[in-house]
Amino acid sequence: MVSPKDFDFGAHLFAIGTKVNCRKVHVSSRRLLSLADLSTQSRCTYTRFMNMHARQTGEIQRPLIDSYGRQVNYLRVSVTDRCDFRCTYCMGENMVFLPKSEVLSFEEIQTIIAQFVARGVRKVRLTGGEPLVRRDIMKLIAALSESHLAQGTLDELTITTNGSQLARHAAELARLGIRRINVSLDTLDNALFTEITRRGRLSQVLEGIEAAQAVGIAVKLNMVAMKGVNEDEIIPMMEWAHARGYELTLIEAMPLGEVALDRADAHLSLKQVHDRIAERFTLEHIAKRTGGPARYKRVTETGGTLGFITPLSHNFCESCNRVRLTCTGQLYMCLGQDDRVDLRAALREGGVEALDAALDRAMIAKPKGHDFVAERIQTPSVVRHMSVTGG
Template sequence: MTPYDDIAPAAQGTPTTAPLIDSFGRTVTYLRLSVTDRCDLRCVYCMAEHMTFLPKAEVLSLEELDRIATAFVGLGTRKLRLTGGEPLVRKGMMDLIRSLSRHLASGALDELTLTTNGTRLAEFAPQLASAGIRRVNVSLDTLKPELFRTLTRGGQVAKVLDGIAAAKAAGLAVKINAVALKHDNAAELPELIRWAHGQGHDLTLIETMPMGEVEADRTDQYLSLADVRAELESFWTLTDLPFSTGGPARYVRVEETGGRLGLITPLSHNFCEACNRVRLTCTGTLHTCLGQEDATDLRAVLRAGATDAELAAVIRGGVSVKPKGHDFEIARRQPAVARHMSTTGG
């Protein structure tokens, strides 16, 4: 039994229609679903220090999140990533995950996963594994306690490391995500890669993205991963790999560590031509591009009493106008989009 066993059979996610294809011929098979805008950390590149969080009435209920996710599965979504904010701070989160796992059991969904800051993994890792989660992404930009406190405005790196260890013990594959910051962790990146690979974890580096008004100067902090790769290749051998997890990262193997290193390069190397992803905010706004202001209000459709067919039609219409690519340019002093990453979903 799941918490939402009264969901109508028509909304159980079995694909019955043509796949979601945008006007550029890209098939959308990957939904990143934000379940909350709230987080127990305040990372300097992600949030303003004094965030105003959404009132509960504006946030989709667990049932509404389930229904929209199920509609996407019915339209051919094969991968569903739960994000935030921090998804594990959402009350009832495990109920939602257990319910969505029915799509894994039916074969309609290939993967159900989540991105987390790791602070609550020690508590939830065994439950996640038992619900069908097989891997998680953990955001970790530094192993240094003082720098971690600075970057997260008060967080404890030991808590995240304990969470990563608990996830590994529960049988979850862990991928570490680190934002490359020119003046904070640039010198530490080789050490972070060695540590992750030594623990058996992949690590992905991400260029800082101009989203939302924050106190930090992203122009000053921007570090091209083309430059990072060149530096790493001065002492390591990097071999390009055809491997993909369905996201935007390009992977190399670090021959000296034996581990995989991912590179997400929205500014130095645009990856839009093969984009298969869309994002849904916790308020029910569908964004088909991380770096554009396009938006389709699915919450209004749901709360107006839409049928499953009407909901699917609106989703299809939103995806049909997916932009060709983002508009990120680090040289601009203003963000490409006004919304914060914590609002959009990672």
């Protein structure tokens, strides 16, 4: 692919205009343009140039490249806002869920994913809410597996789950080509688990994790680190996970939505956690790439992998390669901002052509970074709940 820093449009003349306050730009024959050149016209035109060039050269059908040269190749899709847990950092205890009429149909989800794949997305993650509580979810996964995994157009189809429904679906997930999953698990203490999830059963989640591992699915555990809640369990969780062959990733609580958790009191910097762990264990940096924001360390004494997702103390915006589709068809270009593009409306009103144009608008609108700031964590930077965007 042509470098975003330097590209030539050959002998063609393009007139590129947008509806976001940028002037028309005329590109003459064989003129070499750089990102700096485009900035003097308007940064938003950069995406237009790259997409047109890709179409002319026969590369990926107009790859999804934003105004900062980052290619989007990872799509997270929330298939439902519903969940059988009510985790304190994720949603309100008396959460009111959307009526089914507002949720994307499986056919619409498949169409949207297919268009993303056509434009270079290589990894899709299904999220929620809890994705495995949506009725007939395995039919959607089977269709995506047949359409994309079997055809080699997707490198990976995976899910993030709370594990409650995993035991009964693990074998089928493995058969459909799901090679690895993320399971949210914040504690191994029964009482604390119930306190955090408000209604979950730890034994049910552990059973699901074991079932997934038994059929060959690699398991990564996600643990939200909360000061005064589960910070004393981080090292025991790491030792427990590594002893069983699971990866563990620690996540800073993010300022999303009005929830019961007191963010100021519960905020725990993972830099402090890292330093605390390093006092007892040897941590070696590894260049592990999974298409996500985590930075990974190898723990010499356990032989396992420990990840850190640090949106507040050390953000990951400069290499962001993903966007998030809600179950209502809203595409969020950044977890930490409220800007979005309505893909459902585009698809329903104008079909695939309008959907494709909406993806172009999304790339222009994708911000340089999020709005999460540790100094004002008590007030949510974004008012929507994590369960709405997709965990």
